[in-house]
Amino acid sequence: MSVATEIIAPPPQSAAARLADGLWRRPGLVVALLLAPALLWLAVVYLGSLATLLRQSFFSLEEFSGLVVEDYTLSTYAELLQPSNFEIIKRTVLMAAAVSVASAIVGFPIAYVAARYARGAWKAAFYIAVMLPLWSSYLVKVYAWKLILAREGILTWTFGKLGLGFVLDGLLALPGVGGGSLSTSYIGTFLVFLYIWLPYMILPTQAALERVPGSLINASSDLGATPWATFRHVILPLAAPGIVAGSIFTFSLTLGDYIIPQVIGSGRYFIGQAVYVQQGTAGNIPLAAAFTVVPIVIMGVYLAVARKLGAFDAL
Amino acid sequence: MSERPAVSLSRVSRHFGLTRAMDEVDLEIAEGEFFAMLGPSGSGKTTCLRVIAGFEQPTSGEVRIFGENATGVPPYRRNVNTVFQDYALFPHMNVADNVAYSLMLRKVPKAERARQAEEALEMVRLPGYGARRPAELSGGQRQRVALARAIINRPKVLLLDEPLGALDLKLRENMQEELKSLQRRLGITFVFVTHDQSEALSMADRIAVFNAGKVIQVGAPEEVYRRPASPFVADFVGSSNILPPDFVEAVAGEKRWASLRPEQVRVTEPGDANPRLVGRVTAQSYLGATTRFAVALDGIALHAIVPAGSFQPADDGRVAIAFDRSALHFMDGPA
Numbered sequence: 001m002s003v004a005t006e007i008i009a010p011p012p013q014s015a016a017a018r019l020a021d022g023l024w025r026r027p028g029l030v031v032a033l034l035l036a037p038a039l040l041w042l043a044v045v046y047l048g049s050l051a052t053l054l055r056q057s058f059f060s061l062e063e064f065s066g067l068v069v070e071d072y073t074l075s076t077y078a079e080l081l082q083p084s085n086f087e088i089i090k091r092t093v094l095m096a097a098a099v100s101v102a103s104a105i106v107g108f109p110i111a112y113v114a115a116r117y118a119r120g121a122w123k124a125a126f127y128i129a130v131m132l133p134l135w136s137s138y139l140v141k142v143y144a145w146k147l148i149l150a151r152e153g154i155l156t157w158t159f160g161k162l163g164l165g166f167v168l169d170g171l172l173a174l175p176g177v178g179g180g181s182l183s184t185s186y187i188g189t190f191l192v193f194l195y196i197w198l199p200y201m202i203l204p205t206q207a208a209l210e211r212v213p214g215s216l217i218n219a220s221s222d223l224g225a226t227p228w229a230t231f232r233h234v235i236l237p238l239a240a241p242g243i244v245a246g247s248i249f250t251f252s253l254t255l256g257d258y259i260i261p262q263v264i265g266s267g268r269y270f271i272g273q274a275v276y277v278q279q280g281t282a283g284n285i286p287l288a289a290a291f292t293v294v295p296i297v298i299m300g301v302y303l304a305v306a307r308k309l310g311a312f313d314a315l
Numbered sequence: 316m317s318e319r320p321a322v323s324l325s326r327v328s329r330h331f332g333l334t335r336a337m338d339e340v341d342l343e344i345a346e347g348e349f350f351a352m353l354g355p356s357g358s359g360k361t362t363c364l365r366v367i368a369g370f371e372q373p374t375s376g377e378v379r380i381f382g383e384n385a386t387g388v389p390p391y392r393r394n395v396n397t398v399f400q401d402y403a404l405f406p407h408m409n410v411a412d413n414v415a416y417s418l419m420l421r422k423v424p425k426a427e428r429a430r431q432a433e434e435a436l437e438m439v440r441l442p443g444y445g446a447r448r449p450a451e452l453s454g455g456q457r458q459r460v461a462l463a464r465a466i467i468n469r470p471k472v473l474l475l476d477e478p479l480g481a482l483d484l485k486l487r488e489n490m491q492e493e494l495k496s497l498q499r500r501l502g503i504t505f506v507f508v509t510h511d512q513s514e515a516l517s518m519a520d521r522i523a524v525f526n527a528g529k530v531i532q533v534g535a536p537e538e539v540y541r542r543p544a545s546p547f548v549a550d551f552v553g554s555s556n557i558l559p560p561d562f563v564e565a566v567a568g569e570k571r572w573a574s575l576r577p578e579q580v581r582v583t584e585p586g587d588a589n590p591r592l593v594g595r596v597t598a599q600s601y602l603g604a605t606t607r608f609a610v611a612l613d614g615i616a617l618h619a620i621v622p623a624g625s626f627q628p629a630d631d632g633r634v635a636i637a638f639d640r641s642a643l644h645f646m647d648g649p650a
Contacts, residue, residue, distance in 0.1 A: 218370050219403035221390040223417040223464070233416075237407045310407075 057289035068285055076286040080294070085274070085287075089294055092271040095186070095261075096254035099193040100247040103201040106194070107246065108239070111202050115209035126206075130199045138196065142263050145192045149264060151181035179266055189265035196260065197253050201246035208242025209235070240311040244303075251302065255295035271295065319382045321346040321472055321504040322367055327376030329362050336362040338528035339376070344472075346381075349498050349505045351515040354525030355551065360508045363525070364474050367506065368397050381471060396465040397474040400481070402457045404449035404464075410436070411445030414464045435463040438497070455486045462494075466501060473498075475507035479514060491518055512552045516540060524548050540576075542644055549574030549646065556580070556617045563643065565591050571645045579642040580619035582608055582626050585635040596632040610636055 012018050023030050058072045079085060114126040133141065147153055159168045172178040172185060179185030212235065220230040258272030269277070271291055279288035306312070322344040329337040337359045344350045352360040365371040366378060369390035378385045385393060396417075404413050412419070414435050415428040423431070429445070436442055439459035449457055458478065465473055478494070479487045495518055498505045509515050515522050516536040523533045524547075532544035543549035546557045555574040564570040566589065585593045594612035601623065608619045608628075619636060628634050 213401065213403065215399045215401050215403035216405060218368075218390070219397070219399055219405075220416070221370075222368060222395075222397045224391045224420050224468075225416075226391055229420055233419075234405060 053289045053292060056285050057293050059286040061284050061286055066283060076290045079287055080290050085291075088269045088271060088274050088291075091268065092255055093298060095190065095193065095270065096251045098190060099197060099254045100201075100250040102190070102194050103198050103250050104205075104243050104247060107198055107201040107205055108243070111206035111209055111239075111242075112235075114202075114206050115212075116214070130202050133195075134199055139259070141196065142192060142260055145188075145195065146183050146264050149182035149188045149191065151183070153183070155182060183264050184266060186266060189261050192260050192264050193250075193254050193257070197250040200249035200253065201243075204242040204245040204249075205239055206242070208239045208245075212238045237310075244306045244311045248299065248303070252295060252299055255298065319346070320344055320379075321348065321381060322506065323379045324363070324366070325377050325379075327363075327366060327373045327378060329359075329366060329371055330374045335528045337366065337373070340528075340530050342523060342530060342533070344504060344506060346504055347502055349495070349518060349520045350507070351519035351522045352506065352508045352525060353510070353512060353515040353522050353552070355510055358525035359528040360510075360523075360525040361476060362528075364397075364476055364506065364508045367472070368395055368474050369393050394468075394470050395472045395474060396468065396470040397476065398458075398461045398465045398478050400477040402449075402461040404457055404460055406449055408449075409445065410441075410447050410449065410452070410460050413449065413460060414445070414467055416464060417468050431467060432463075435467040436460075438466070439463045440493075454481055455490070458482065458490065462497075466497070466503070469501065470503065472504045472506060475505065477508055477510070479509075479511075487514075494518065516552070522552075524552065526551070543574055543646060545646055546572055546574065546648070549644070554618065558643070559615065562591070562615055563645075567640055567643055569645065572648055573643040573645050575617075575638060575643055577607065577618040577620040578605075579638050580617060580621075581637045582610070582619050582621055582628070583635050583637060584629070585633045592637065593633065593635045596628045596634055599628075608634070610634060612636070 012021060056068075057076060058074070060069050060071070060073050060075045061067070062069050080089065110126075110130075114123065114130075118126050148155055150156075156165075156168060159165050168182075171187060172181065174187075177186040177190075179187075182188040182191070216234055216238070217230055220234045221227070225233065256272050258270065258276045261268075261270040262273060271294060275288045275291045278284045278291065320343040322342070324340050324342040327337055327340045328335065340359070340363060342363070352363055354360045362371060366373050367380075367385075369385065369388060369392075373386065376386075380393060380395065404410075405416065408416070411429060411432040415423075415432040418428045418431060432445055433442065436444055436459075439462050441456060441459050441463065444452070444456070444460070449460065452460065458481075462478075475494075479490050482490060491514065494505070494507075507518070516539075519536060521533060521535055522539050524531045524539060524544075526547050532539055532548050534542075539548065539552055543552060543555065549555035550557055553576065555576055558573045558575055560570045560572055563573045567573070582596075591613060594610045594617075596608050597611050597616070598609040600607045602620070604623055605620045606623045606625075608621070610617045610619060617636060
């Protein structure tokens with residue numbers, strides 16, 4: 001065995017080792033280097049484009065020539081409030097809210113079981129089960145759902161075989177959300193959104209629940225709380241940051257998606273489709289930009305309200 | 316012991332798969348008693364506490380609290396409160412809301428809740444801390460909040476799971492005295508779990524010594540300390556010297572296991588002592604008021620604790636040890 005005889009090892013010879021020593025002496029530089037790629041991406045590419053987009057939304061379209069007038073005006077935003085455009089915004093926001101609430105309700109029990117009961121192999125199985133849908137193509141899943149939900153699809157068939165066809169017909173006869181078949185109704189759009197975004201709700205909720213020590217649940221019960229009271233006063237408040245994080249995903253992803261409502265649903269536009277059509281075929285970049293600003297504003301308001309309600313108190 | 320014990324366990328077992336965390340435990344804890352459950356980690360003492368609290372259901376056996384059958388009764392229907400090892404304070408509530416949690420559940424009006432919470436905080440000497448968050452408190456303060464939260468309802472039985480484990484020595488000594496005086500003032504039955512034998516000896520009215528899921532001995536501190544029921548108890552409570560039957564026969568004429576407290580061992584110059592009792596000092600630790608010698612004798616090692624400065628071995632470390640025959644406590648074989 002060789003024994004190092006010197007108290008302090010001699011200065012390094014290789015460039016790499018000298019670099020390591022230099023960095024060790026300058027922790028600030030290390031932080032800067034770690035942040036640089038993300039900052040370049042986020043600040044320049046992302047925030048830069050966002051600023052340009054914002055600027056565009058204050059321009060307007062010359063009605064006769066179809067050219068963009070580069071003068072600052074609020075007229076494009078006024079256009080958003082026209083009934084036809086406002087309907088699109090309302091429809092999208094309601095859908096996003098419904099999808100977020102439903103995924104929180106459906107996702108919570110799964111996240112709870114995974115966080116509190118699953119251990120070892122069961123936990124691994126949970127992660128795989130939740131993430132597996134994310135491994136396959138989004139388009140394939142959406143079209144698969146179209147077949148499942150179609151009038152000739154397996155869902156209608158199953159309901160029929162079970163003698164529950166009237167339930168399905170009753171659902172589709174609901175005013176506003178119904179339609180000719182599941183694949184051409186808002187219910188269908190909703191179901192597919194719910195399916196596609198559910199993992200984004202489960203994972204943050206599970207992560208939040210994972211950090212709640214079992215002793216807190218015991219303590220609540222010990223102090224006289226029924227399981228329901230423990231859920232309301234301890235588990236839910238502590239899981240809230242995770243649920244809010246999940247709902248940010250489900251909400252904003254639904255606000256921005258333009259494929260699902262195009263493939264499955266009533267054919268009426270959602271914000272994503274409106275943006276797509278305005279900047280593409282219609283060439284109305286200012287209106288497309290203004291539509292894009294809507295989800296940003298909504299998310300800002302949503303986060304402010306969530307903060308006000310104390311959703312982040314447990315962070 | 317009163318005719319109706321505060322807590323009684325009869326043949327209670329708790330198995331986790333093949334592990335017998337509790338194996339046929341019988342215990343009776345009297346009303347108003349300060350009762351310690353002492354044992355090494357994994358001995359079943361914490362499981363026993365959790366069974367009394369209702370967090371664990373016994374695999375078999377019966378738990379009674381003040382004579383009423385508590386088997387199958389959920390924790391929220393037991394008039395028993397717990398101070399948790401990690402304190403288990405709700406991080407999203409301030410101190411007052413933590414302390415008044417059980418009152419909030421019972422829909423006590425807000426003003427009354429605040430009054431009672433402040434009163435409980437005064438009792439643990441934290442008046443005026445109600446508005447703070449648990450995260451802003453030191454370990455010792457969190458412990459007091461957990462205590463205030465558990466006693467605000469004046470439970471019939473208070474369970475404490477290693478309540479002082481995370482505190483530093485000075486704080487621990489203070490809290491020991493405070494817990495003692497709090498228990499006297501409230502008259503509540505305290506049941507606490509500890510692996511620290513000195514804590515159990517100094518605080519408890521009675522001690523149950525746990526090992527491998529079983530209760531090995533129940534008794535007053537002095538009894539457990541002076542007359543351990545088995546070599547395990549002798550070793551665990553006060554690190555007694557355990558003398559094997561052969562050695563005991565050679566020095567005392569009786570072929571049985573015996574324990575010998577280190578402070579009852581004298582260390583002297585090796586004069587014309589019994590050759591079995593001459594050995595060599597292998598280690599010497601200064602403990603402040605006393606000095607501990609580890610002495611290797613023929614075949615066994617002994618510890619002796621003598622007043623500091625009362626004896627210094629020669630350079631070769633050869634010493635003789637002596638003790639009174641009455642200091643030997645005979646007991647049954649290892650368990």
